Amino acid sequence: MPADLAVIGLGPYGLPLAQAAVAAGIATLGYRTGPEAASLSPAELRRMLSGGFRHATSPAELGRVRTAVICAPTPAGADGGLDLSQVEAAARTLAARLRPHTTVILESPVLPGTTENILRPLLEEGSGLRAGRDFHLAYSPSRVDPGNRAFTPANTPKVIGGFTPACTESAAAFYGRLTDKVVRARGLREAETVQVLETNFRHVNIALVNEMAVLCHDMGVDLWDVIRCAETKPFGFHAFRPGPGVGGHAVPQDLTAHAGRTLRMVELAQQVNSxxxxxxxxxxxxxxxxxxxxxxxxxxxxxxxxxxxxxxxxxxxxxxxxxxxxxxxxxxxxxxxxxxxxxxxxxxxxxxxxxxxxxxxxxxxxxxxxxxxxxxxxxxxxxxxxxxxxxxxxxxxxxxxx
Structure with missing residues (x-):
């Protein structure tokens, strides 16, 4: 069965996308970028396979799809920044098979400018094609909350930013098959910065309640009762809760190298949470x-x-x-x-x-x-x-x- 979609990277970002695509009736091809841990139950895997999902047996199969979404992980590197090695490897693999009129979308967490300045050259050099002319290129921040049954890909709005307006519309047409609402960003960098803001929002607010936990313990105040009362406010407050630290795949991101200045709140949040x-x-x-x-x-x-x-x-x-x-x-x-x-x-x-x-x-x-x-x-x-x-x-x- 020919596939409409290739999901490149079957980790915490790619696997939920593949599941959503199969549920929407899209024949989906999965391509691994590394030793991604499978987190599907046997029943979930059977449903996906019966719905048209299959694993790629050869990179050549990536050249037979209309849409390719790169969902490779970008963990923290040795310098504290994002390690883009798996994204770059995925881009090179795809570029060698890229055909005209394909829509390529990046969902991996990256800093603003990555799609245009790193992904685009790799795709163009490896394929001989030009983004915006021969193929569509876009970025969409992954909005995955593992284990959350209230918010699924279908009812979670999807932000899209393209290299050109036509790229945005092509990516929007694809995601329109998966979700009830597509939000168009002004461009690639705006869409990438949405991901930065959403990730840092979580880390900064967790840091605030973590500091409050330490302070309230020292003062003999029950922070959990404070939060219970505060979250009754219907405006201007969103409840976060403290814990032993912050885990997960989303790395807090500083923009020092891009904007020439540090995000001091993010820097402090990292210190508090660590x-x-x-x-x-x-x-x-x-x-x-x-x-x-x-x-x-x-x-x-x-x-x-x-x-x-x-x-x-x-x-x-x-x-x-x-x-x-x-x-x-x-x-x-x-x-x-x-x-x-x-x-x-x-x-x-x-x-x-x-x-x-x-x-x-x-x-x-x-x-x-x-x-x-x-x-x-x-x-x-x-x-x-x-x-x-x-x-x-x-x-x-x-x-x-x-």
């Missing part, structure tokens, strides 16, 4: 000390080591640093997570607690790092000798909250 795992361990050590125990030799159970509830994804999870710092204090750590059958820290396997309630009862301290739906926090708090809740999920008074 300190939260250390703060969690400080609170843990203090709790143990207050109950006559030392962190050295203490049995500490970590509940939930993924970056998001009810998912197996461990990308940038703060649980890693929390575990490392506990080990540095001499604690004996173990973990439980219904989505993670094995877990290693510093290349050493961490013991997994199979009997959850018995492990909670035996641990000197249990730390809730991720609130999976399967956790009965009322029951666990009864069993636990000490419970530090970093998510504000336990019933009031049942645990020590962040």
């Amino acid at each position: 300190q939260m795992p250390r703060y969690v361990v400080q609170r843990a050590a203090t709790l143990l000390n207050e109950h006559g125990k030392s962190a050295r030799g203490a049995r500490v159970l970590l509940l939930g080591v993924t970056y998001k509830p009810d998912l197996a994804d461990q990308q940038s999870t703060p649980a890693q640093e929390v575990a490392i710092r506990l080990l540095e204090l001499g604690a004996c750590i173990s973990y439980h997570d219904p989505y993670v059958p094995s877990w290693s820290v510093l290349e050493r396997p961490v013991p997994r607690a199979d009997a959850l309630y018995e492990a909670v009862a035996e641990a000197d301290l249990t730390i809730l790092l991720q609130q999976h739906r399967t956790y009965d926090l009322q029951g666990l708090s009864v069993k636990a000798q000490l419970l530090l809740d970093t998510r504000g999920a336990a019933p009031t008074g049942a645990a020590h909250r962040l």
Whole structure:
């Protein structure tokens, strides 16, 4: 079966797009750009295959589609910037097979100017074609919220910015098959900057409530009650909640190299959020000390080591640093997570607690790092000798909250 769409990169951005396309009746080809972890259940995979999805067996197949969307990951590089190596490799692979009249769209998180100054030359040089004349080129920020059942690709507006107005319209026509609303940006850079703003908005606001968590604890104020009350305001406020750190695939982005100045709020947010795992361990050590125990030799159970509830994804999870710092204090750590059958820290396997309630009862301290739906926090708090809740999920008074 010929495919209408090629999704290049089947990680956290590409896989949801491929699922949405298949659900919309679009014959879709998937092409891997690296060792992307599959996160589909057998039932989901069967539905996709029966709906017209198939994996590319050869790069040559990329030249037989009308639309190609590059969704390669752009993790943080060694210098703190975005690593574009997988995007560049995907562009070179596609360019060698690119045909006239194809619409090429980039969805990977990038800084403004990347589509025009990096992606376009690679596509043009490798194909001999010209963007805006021989093929359409556009950018659309990925808006994926894994595990969110309320907002799907169909009811989430899609922002489009093209190299030319015709490029914008071609990309809009494609996304119009997937979503109820398409929003046209003025151009490529505007669409790319939408992604920067949305990502930084999350990190800055999480940093604010993380700082509030530390401040309120020092003042003896219940921050969780403060947030509960504040979110009743129907305007001018959007509730964020603190936690042990910020995980996920979206890297906070500074525009220093592009605009000649730093985004100070983003820089400060990164500093605040990066300190939260250390703060969690400080609170843990203090709790143990207050109950006559030392962190050295203490049995500490970590509940939930993924970056998001009810998912197996461990990308940038703060649980890693929390575990490392506990080990540095001499604690004996173990973990439980219904989505993670094995877990290693510093290349050493961490013991997994199979009997959850018995492990909670035996641990000197249990730390809730991720609130999976399967956790009965009322029951666990009864069993636990000490419970530090970093998510504000336990019933009031049942645990020590962040």
